[in-house]
Amino acid sequence: MSSLHTSCPAFLCSLLFVTALAGAGCASTGSSQDGAKEKDEEKDDDDLQALTKKLELAKLELELAKLEAEQEVASAERKLAEARVEAEKARIEREGFAALGRARELDEARLGLDRSRGRAEDAAAELAELEAMYSAEEFATKTKELVLTRSRRDLEHARRALDLSERQLKETEGYELVGKERGLEKENLSAEKGLLEAEQALVKLRLEKQIAIAKAEQELEELMRKIEKEAKKKEKKDKGAGKDKQEKEGQP
Amino acid sequence: MRTVLGMGALVLVLTAPAAAQHIEVPRTLGPAEGREALGRSLDWLVSNQNESGSWACGVLDGLLELGFSIESFYAWQVASNALACLALLDAPETPARRAALERGLKWLDETRPPKRGSDWDIDYVWGGLYGFAAATEIASDPRFAQGEWRAVLDRIGRRYFAILEANQIPEGGWGYYDDPIFSRRPKWATSFSTATVLPALERGEELGWVGDAKIRERATRYVGRCALPNGAYAYDERVIPWVGGDSINDVKGSLSRIQVCNWALHSVGEKKITLDRLREGLENFFEHHRFLDVAYMDPVPHEAFYYNSGYFYLFGHYYAARVIELLPEAEREGWHARLRPHLVKVMREGGASTDFLTSSYMQVAGTAYSALALELGLPPEVQGVEKVPEKPSQPRR
Numbered sequence: 237m238s239s240l241h242t243s244c245p246a247f248l249c250s251l252l253f254v255t256a257l258a259g260a261g262c263a264s265t266g267s268s269q270d271g272a273k274e275k276d277e278e279k280d281d282d283d284l285q286a287l288t289k290k291l292e293l294a295k296l297e298l299e300l301a302k303l304e305a306e307q308e309v310a311s312a313e314r315k316l317a318e319a320r321v322e323a324e325k326a327r328i329e330r331e332g333f334a335a336l337g338r339a340r341e342l343d344e345a346r347l348g349l350d351r352s353r354g355r356a357e358d359a360a361a362e363l364a365e366l367e368a369m370y371s372a373e374e375f376a377t378k379t380k381e382l383v384l385t386r387s388r389r390d391l392e393h394a395r396r397a398l399d400l401s402e403r404q405l406k407e408t409e410g411y412e413l414v415g416k417e418r419g420l421e422k423e424n425l426s427a428e429k430g431l432l433e434a435e436q437a438l439v440k441l442r443l444e445k446q447i448a449i450a451k452a453e454q455e456l457e458e459l460m461r462k463i464e465k466e467a468k469k470k471e472k473k474d475k476g477a478g479k480d481k482q483e484k485e486g487q488p
Numbered sequence: 489m490r491t492v493l494g495m496g497a498l499v500l501v502l503t504a505p506a507a508a509q510h511i512e513v514p515r516t517l518g519p520a521e522g523r524e525a526l527g528r529s530l531d532w533l534v535s536n537q538n539e540s541g542s543w544a545c546g547v548l549d550g551l552l553e554l555g556f557s558i559e560s561f562y563a564w565q566v567a568s569n570a571l572a573c574l575a576l577l578d579a580p581e582t583p584a585r586r587a588a589l590e591r592g593l594k595w596l597d598e599t600r601p602p603k604r605g606s607d608w609d610i611d612y613v614w615g616g617l618y619g620f621a622a623a624t625e626i627a628s629d630p631r632f633a634q635g636e637w638r639a640v641l642d643r644i645g646r647r648y649f650a651i652l653e654a655n656q657i658p659e660g661g662w663g664y665y666d667d668p669i670f671s672r673r674p675k676w677a678t679s680f681s682t683a684t685v686l687p688a689l690e691r692g693e694e695l696g697w698v699g700d701a702k703i704r705e706r707a708t709r710y711v712g713r714c715a716l717p718n719g720a721y722a723y724d725e726r727v728i729p730w731v732g733g734d735s736i737n738d739v740k741g742s743l744s745r746i747q748v749c750n751w752a753l754h755s756v757g758e759k760k761i762t763l764d765r766l767r768e769g770l771e772n773f774f775e776h777h778r779f780l781d782v783a784y785m786d787p788v789p790h791e792a793f794y795y796n797s798g799y800f801y802l803f804g805h806y807y808a809a810r811v812i813e814l815l816p817e818a819e820r821e822g823w824h825a826r827l828r829p830h831l832v833k834v835m836r837e838g839g840a841s842t843d844f845l846t847s848s849y850m851q852v853a854g855t856a857y858s859a860l861a862l863e864l865g866l867p868p869e870v871q872g873v874e875k876v877p878e879k880p881s882q883p884r885r
Contacts, residue, residue: 362551366787369846372836377786383787 254306273477280473290460298452305332305445316343319427326427338413345401345408352401354395359394361454363387509749517828517864518820518827519821524733525832526862529855530579533572534588536840536852541591542599544848545573552787552845557605559612564849566615568601570622571856577626578863593626597640601647603682611661617684623648624691643864645697652685653703659725660706677715679721680745680803682707683752690756708756711749715760716742721749734794740776741794744804747773751810757789766811773808780804784834784843798844802857805831809861831858 366387370380537543546562548554553561553752569592576589578616602612623645626632632641636878654673655662661677689704698704714722722729731737739746746769754761783792784801791797805827812823835841835858842854 358551365551369787370785372838373785374836375834376781379782379785383785 253459274486277470277473280466280470284463284470287459287466288377289454289461294452294456294459301445301448301452305449309438312441313436316431316434316438319431323424323427323431326424330417330424332396333417333420338417341413341416342408347406348402349398349405356391356394356398359387359391363391378465417454469473503797513833515829516825517832518825521832522824522828522862522866525828525835525839526579526859526866529835529841529859529862530575530585530839532839532855533575533852533859534584537572537588537591541593541595541850543592547621549744550845550847553847556611557609558610559603559605561847561849563602563605563612563615564847564853566596566599567618568849568853568856570615570618571853571860574622574625574766575859575863576634576858577629578860580868593632593637593640593644596622596644601651603716608666609664610655610666610674611664613651613655613664613681616648616655617662617681618694619648620645620652620697621685621688624688624695624697627695628691642695642697645692647696649692649697656703656707660710661725662707663724676724677710678746679711679881680722680723683711683745683748684855686752689754704756708753708758711753712758714749714758715753719746719765719772719870721745736795738794739772740779741796743776743780743796743877744774744800744807747804749815751807754814763815766814770808770811770823771776773804777830780830787845789844798849801834801843802831802841802854806857806861809864820865827861827865831861834858 363384366383370376370384373380508638533543542565544565545563547558548556549562573589576585576592577579579585590875603617604610604612605616607732623641627638627641627645632638651840652662657663657675657677659677661679661682663677663681665676666674667676676816679840686704686708689698692698693701693704697843698803711721712724712754713725716722716731716737718731718739720737720739722737723742729737735741750761750766754766779796780801783796783798786792786798789797789799808827809824812820812827831841834843840851840855841858842851844850844854
């Protein structure tokens with residue numbers, strides 16, 4: 237491909253030079269036969285010029301196809317790399333949760349329950365201590381009432397918090413952990429699917445781009461062959477026309 | 489307790505709105521009622537002494553004081569033991585009280601001095617303050633001023649003075665917490681804790697326990713700088729004291745500090761604290777007493793109006809009694825008669841008093857404060873055993 241690409245300009249220069257010489261030779265004829273010939277020659281010139289332009293375009297299209305192939309393949313490779321990372325991440329999260337996270341979340345919920353139970357026991361003990369403290373107290377009746385009311389309320393809140401912690405543990409054990417596991421499994425499968433799709437997309441794209449470049453090269457080669465053919469044809473014509481002229485000029 | 493009050497001269501009943509939450513109290517109580525109440529509190533002290541001669545326990549004995557350093561409970565035990573000894577010293581002597589006092593003093597002599605509890609919690613200073621103050625007063629009593637007892641008190645006085653010497657902040661006061669950046673010599677003090685030892689420092693110099701008079705001078709200046717134009721004493725020394733609104737530095741938040749600071753400054757010769765200033769402080773104490781009543785037995789410090797705490801109550805009444813003793817003799821009984829109802833009304837059936845929590849050290853300290861306040865207002869009894877001589881350490885100014 238690169239040898240074709242570099243040899244084209246030299247070939248075209250020589251071709252255009254031949255065409256110009258041929259045109260200069262034609263200008264010296266003057267008969268009606270000569271007029272018809274001139275017309276033919278002009279048509280040949282036009283065809284050659286059109287082919288030359290097509291050749292230029294084909295070269296640009298080849299360049300474009302190569303550039304597009306380069307960019308799109310790079311993009312697809314990046315997508316594939318991202319998909320690999322995503323798949324790895326999903327796998328680590330799933331495995332990490334199974335190996336560590338599941339037990340930690342369960343322990344956290346159990347600790348929460350133990351803490352709540354301890355807090356409720358502390359609140360009950362504090363209330364008992366305050367009740368004992370005020371049992372012999374005759375003077376600070378209002379303070380006693382306020383402090384004991386507050387302490388009883390604290391105990392009630394602590395008991396409700398304990399109930400919530402118990403329910404939380406049941407939820408965690410019952411479905412939260414299973415749900416999370418399934419969610420992570422689903423994410424892992426989805427990421428693996430994404431990775432596979434990205435790999436396939438890259439392979440497909442590479443093939444498509446190879447085909448596109450090959451087509452562009454093929455078109456370019458065909459045009460070059462046509463131009464060469466036309467140039468040879470014209471050279472032959474020009475040689476024939478030169479012989480006739482010499483013969484005419486040689487008659488008495 | 490209600491029976492005791494019923495025996496008093498029920499002339500007037502306090503009718504302030506905040507006091508309405510509490511039981512009705514006669515405006516005054518005479519020496520007889522005071523003596524009866526004192527007897528119960530002294531009986532409680534005698535009968536609640538430990539085998540070792542100590543009172544209370546040196547460890548956390550309730551859930552409501554979690555968070556302090558372990559050592560602080562021991563320091564408070566030491567401080568409350570010193571107060572209990574003082575209460576027995578000032579009591580009309582009986583063999584049981586004398587024996588309890590001697591056992592208490594031996595324990596104070598033999599027990600180790602408390603140490604700093606943590607970086608921030610230096611409540612061991614309370615051991616220093618009351619250990620030293622008690623030693624100076626007991627050493628000034630002729631019964632203990634000579635011989636072996638003098639040697640015992642020398643040891644106690646010097647030991648607890650060492651705590652004070654190490655913890656006096658550069659500005660001159662003593663406190664019981666330190667702030668970051670924590671330092672060997674703390675940086676925060678309060679007016680009232682510093683005031684508790686001013687007269688004792690002077691006496692300690694006379695006894696030869698305090699070598700440097702500048703310690704007392706710096707402490708006196710510290711307390712003096714806490715005096716506010718409204719007659720109150722700032723909780724602690726600040727460049728710009730917090731005043732106005734419901735500040736603790738309002739007179740209503742300073743009722744007990746006014747007594748201890750006035751007593752201390754007047755006792756060491758501070759001329760600004762005139763007899764009229766003492767009277768004004770006492771008048772404020774009784775006029776606004778409902779703010780101490782409301783805070784009484786509230787287990788959350790500084791929760792009441794003007795940031796009053798329950799433990800201001802008995803502390804303040806003890807020093808109010810000491811202020812009264814600085815006034816001319818003729819007017820003292822009138823003030824003591826107004827003070828007694830507030831001590832008697834909070835005394836429990838068995839004779840114990842506490843104003844904040846029922847931790848063992850609080851009960852010992854509260855009962856001792858109450859007994860001391862009642863003792864100061866009672867004329868000397870004719871003793872069956874031995875007459876208690878007048879102490880030379882009583883206020884001289």
